[in-house]
Amino acid sequence: MTAGPRRAVIPRGVWVLGFVSLCMDLSSELVHALLPLYMVAVMGASVLVVGTIEGIAESTALIVKLFSGVASDWTRRRKPLVLLGYGLGALSKFVFPLAPTLGWIVAARFTDRVGKGVRGAPRDALIADISPPEVRGRSFGLRQALDTVGGIGGPVLALGAMAYFAGNFQAAFWVAVVPALLCVVLIVVGVDEPNHAAADGPAKPRFRLRDSAKMPAAFWFIIAIATVLTLARFSEAFLVLRAQNLGFSIASAPLVMVVMSVAYAIAAYPAGVATDRGCGPRLLVAGVITLIAADLVLARATGPGSVLGGAALWGLHMGLTQGLLAALVAGAAPADLRGTAFGVFNLACGIALLIASVLAGWLWDAYGPAFTFYVGAAFTALAGIGLALRRQDVAALRRT
Numbered sequence: 001m002t003a004g005p006r007r008a009v010i011p012r013g014v015w016v017l018g019f020v021s022l023c024m025d026l027s028s029e030l031v032h033a034l035l036p037l038y039m040v041a042v043m044g045a046s047v048l049v050v051g052t053i054e055g056i057a058e059s060t061a062l063i064v065k066l067f068s069g070v071a072s073d074w075t076r077r078r079k080p081l082v083l084l085g086y087g088l089g090a091l092s093k094f095v096f097p098l099a100p101t102l103g104w105i106v107a108a109r110f111t112d113r114v115g116k117g118v119r120g121a122p123r124d125a126l127i128a129d130i131s132p133p134e135v136r137g138r139s140f141g142l143r144q145a146l147d148t149v150g151g152i153g154g155p156v157l158a159l160g161a162m163a164y165f166a167g168n169f170q171a172a173f174w175v176a177v178v179p180a181l182l183c184v185v186l187i188v189v190g191v192d193e194p195n196h197a198a199a200d201g202p203a204k205p206r207f208r209l210r211d212s213a214k215m216p217a218a219f220w221f222i223i224a225i226a227t228v229l230t231l232a233r234f235s236e237a238f239l240v241l242r243a244q245n246l247g248f249s250i251a252s253a254p255l256v257m258v259v260m261s262v263a264y265a266i267a268a269y270p271a272g273v274a275t276d277r278g279c280g281p282r283l284l285v286a287g288v289i290t291l292i293a294a295d296l297v298l299a300r301a302t303g304p305g306s307v308l309g310g311a312a313l314w315g316l317h318m319g320l321t322q323g324l325l326a327a328l329v330a331g332a333a334p335a336d337l338r339g340t341a342f343g344v345f346n347l348a349c350g351i352a353l354l355i356a357s358v359l360a361g362w363l364w365d366a367y368g369p370a371f372t373f374y375v376g377a378a379f380t381a382l383a384g385i386g387l388a389l390r391r392q393d394v395a396a397l398r399r400t
Contacts, residue, residue, distance in 0.1 A: 009135065010131070010135055010138055010139050010142055011130045011131060011139070013126070013127075013130050013191060013192060014127055014130065014131060014139045014142060014143060015142070016186060016190040016191050017082075017123060017126070017127060017143060017191060018142055018143045018145075018146035018147065019146060019186060020086065020183045020186045020187055020190075020191070021123075021143060021146055021147035021150065021183075022146045022147060022149050022150040022153075023150060023179040023180070023182045023183035023186065024086060024089055024090075024150065024179070024180060024183045025147050025148070025149075025150030025151050025153075025154060026150040026153045026154050026157065026176075026179040027089075027090075027093055027150075027154065027176040027177070027178075027179040027180040027183075028089065028112065028116075028150075028154065028176070028180075029150060029151045029153075029154025029155055029158075029257060029261070030154040030155070030157045030158045030161070030172070030173075030175060030176045031093070031096055031112075031154075031173060031176050032154070032236070032237070032257070033154060033155040033158040033240060033253075033254035033257045034158050034162070034169060034172060034173070034254065035096075035105070035109070035237075036050050036054075036237040036240050036241055037240065037241075037244060037250050037253055038105075038169045039053070039102065039105065040241070041250060042169060043101075043102045043105065045102060046365060047241060047361055047364045047365050048358075048361040048362055048364070048365045049361070050237060050241070050361060051234070051235070051237070051238070051357045051358055051360050051361020051362070051364065052357070052358050052361055053106055053109060054235040054237045054357050054361075055234075055235065055353060055354040055355070055356070055357025055358045055361070056110070056354060057109045057110060057112070057113040060110060060113045060114060060117060060350070061113035061114065061116040061117040061120065061346075061350065064113075064114055064116075064117025064118055064120075067343065068081050068085070068117060068118045068119070068120070068121050068122055068339075068343065069121030069122065069125065069338075069339035069340050069341070069342045069343025069344075069346075070339060070340045070343055071122075071339070072121065072122040072125055072339035073125075073336065073337055073338070073339040073340050077193060078122040078123070078125055078126040078129070078193065078339070079122075079126070079187070079191055079192075079193045081118055081119065081122040082119045082122050082123050082126065082187060082191070083119075083184070083187050083188065084115075084118050084119070085115045085116065085117070085118030085119025085120070085122075085123075086115065086119050086183055086184050086187055087115070087184055088111055088112070088114055088115030088118060089112050089115035089116060089119075089180060089183075090115075090177075090180035090181055090183070090184050091111065091115075092108045092109075092111040092112035092115065093112070093173075093176045093177045093180045094177060095107070095108035095111070096108050096170075096173040096176070097170040097171070097173035097174045098170075117346075120342070120346060121339050121342035121343045121346060122339055124140075124326055124329075124330070124338075124342045125330075125338040125339040125341075125342055127139055127140060127143060127330075128330035128338050129335075129338070133331070134276065135276065136276070136327055136330055136331065137272040137273065137274075137275030137276035137323070137324075137327040138269070138272045138273055138276055139272070140272055140275075140323040140326045140327045140330070141268050141269040141270070141271055141272015141273065141275070141323040141327075142268075142269055142272065143323075144264075144268040144269075144272070144319070144322055144323040144326075145265050145268040145269040145272075148261050148264040148265035148268055148315075148318075148319070149261075149265050150179075151257070151260075151261035151264060151265070152258055152261040152262050152265060154176075154257070154261075155254035155255065155256075155257035155258040155261065156254075156258055157175055157176075158172060158254040158257075159251065159252065159254050159255060159258075161175045162250075162251040162254075163251060167250065167251060215332075215333060215334070215337070215341065215344075216332055218328075218332045219329065219332040219333055219341065221390075222325065222328045222329055222332060222345075223329075223344065223345055223348050225284065225325070225383075225387070226325050226345060226348060226349055227348045227349060227351075227352045228352075228379075228382075228383040228386060229287070229288070229291075229321065229380075229383055230348075230349045230352035230353050230356060231352045231355060231356050231379055231383075232291060232356070232376055232379035232380040232382075232383050233291060233317075233356065233376065233380070234353070234356040234357045234359070234360035234372075234376065235353070235356075235357045235360070236257065236260065236314070237357075238360055238364070238369075238372065239256050239257065239260060239298070239307075239310075239311050239314065240253050240254065240256055240257060241364075241369070242256070242298055242301065242307055242310075242369055242373075243255070243256040243304070243307050243311075245369050246301055246302070246303060246304065246306075246307050247303065247304060248304060248307070255308070256307060256308060256311045257311070259308045259311045259312050259315070260311040260312065260314050260315035260318075261315060262312070262315065263311075263312040263313070263314075263315030263316045263319065264315035264316070264318045264319045265315075265319070266319065267315070267316050267318075267319025267320055268318075268319040268322070268323050271283055271319055271320050271321075271323055271324055272323050272324075272327065275323065275324050275327050275328075276327075280324055280327075280328060283320050283321065283324050284320075284321065284324065284387065285384075285387065286320050287317050287320040287321035287324075288380060288383060288384040288387065289384070290313055290316050290317040290320060291313075291314070291317040291376075291377075291380045292377050292380045292381055292384070293313050294310050294311075294313035294314040294316075294317060295310075295373045295374070295376040295377035295380060296373070296374075296377050297309050297310035297313060298310035298311075298314075298373040299369075299370045299371075299372075299373035299374045299377065300370070310373075325345070326342075326345075329341055329342060329345050330342075356379075359375075360372050360375075360376070363375055
């Protein structure tokens with residue numbers, strides 16, 4: 001008797017990188033859950049200022065991914081950039097509890113997001129490198145799910161820390177230092193550079209514009225989809241501000257991030273499995289519909305229950321779409337340009353996120369919270385119309 005073919009499994013390296021993401025998200029989301037409230041209630045910043053800071057911070061992370069992705073393709077080395085990025089994120093966590101002015105907060109947030117940008121594309125390219133194609137969707141879904149478990153734990157820690165320290169923001173920020181340092185240790189001892197990452201040929205001496213011609217049309221269509229969806233979805237900081245706007249106390253407002261992250265975590269891995277089974281187009285349509293529903297619920301919210309319901313729908317949208325888009329990028333890009341591909345993907349999303357967050361902050365100050373979410377629903381509906389008009393291209397994604 002001969003043994004049948006072995007079923008591909010998710011590699012150990014993906015699991016380790018998933019737990020690294022969990023630890024850093026635990027740290028970052030603790031800070032993120034409290035920072036908008038801290039800037040408005042303690043530092044005296046307006047919502048427009050918060051939206052601008054969040055937009056610049058998050059878009060910086062995504063834009064930096066372009067350069068780190070290209071660098072990882074030049075050298076065929078992913079781990080050093082991953083370690084540098086997580087190291088910067090850990091270092092920034094020491095600044096938040098010590099910051100005397102809003103300027104220091106902005107600098108720390110900027111450093112944290114630069115670190116995220118440095119590590120993001122090389123980490124995603126590393127996952128694509130080490131994952132067999134038949135479990136690539138599962139690998140990205142698992143990494144996203146573990147990352148989101150940290151997203152659940154971060155706001156929970158924020159709630160506990162604010163209760164334990166009697167509303168002391170600085171003391172709560174110190175708690176974020178511990179998981180940030182742990183994730184750096186995990187990278188050093190638990191992540192190995194795959195041998196085949198350096199086997200695709202010599203390092204490229206410089207980036208060449210003609211390399212972009214190697215990207216197939218499907219890749220650019222995926223970039224277009226991701227950009228439009230990001231324009232329709234602004235920073236999650238506005239979920240926290242909406243919670244406070246409708247009666248949540250400063251200490252309890254992070255609960256909205258817990259609910260969002262639970263929905264995100266629950267949906268992420270099953271969405272990855274569905275992606276591997278060729279259901280990408282259906283997931284994309286479902287993600288658009290869910291985001292429209294989230295915006296409408298949040299726009300019409302009148303109390304805590306409806307805010308939490310809107311946050312759950314927001315998280316469901318993220319779970320349905322984020323791992324899917326990453327898996328589609330990995331499948332569409334040539335193997336020797338995966339780092340660059342993820343960099344381009346995140347550059348486009350970064351610019352869109354900056355525009356969306358600044359616009360949302362201005363709409364909030366000028367016309368109120370409800371109008372902000374109605375505009376988000378309108379942008380998402382336009383994205384859905386665009387997908388319907390290109391339904392043949394959307395259907396082709398199942399083959400990517």
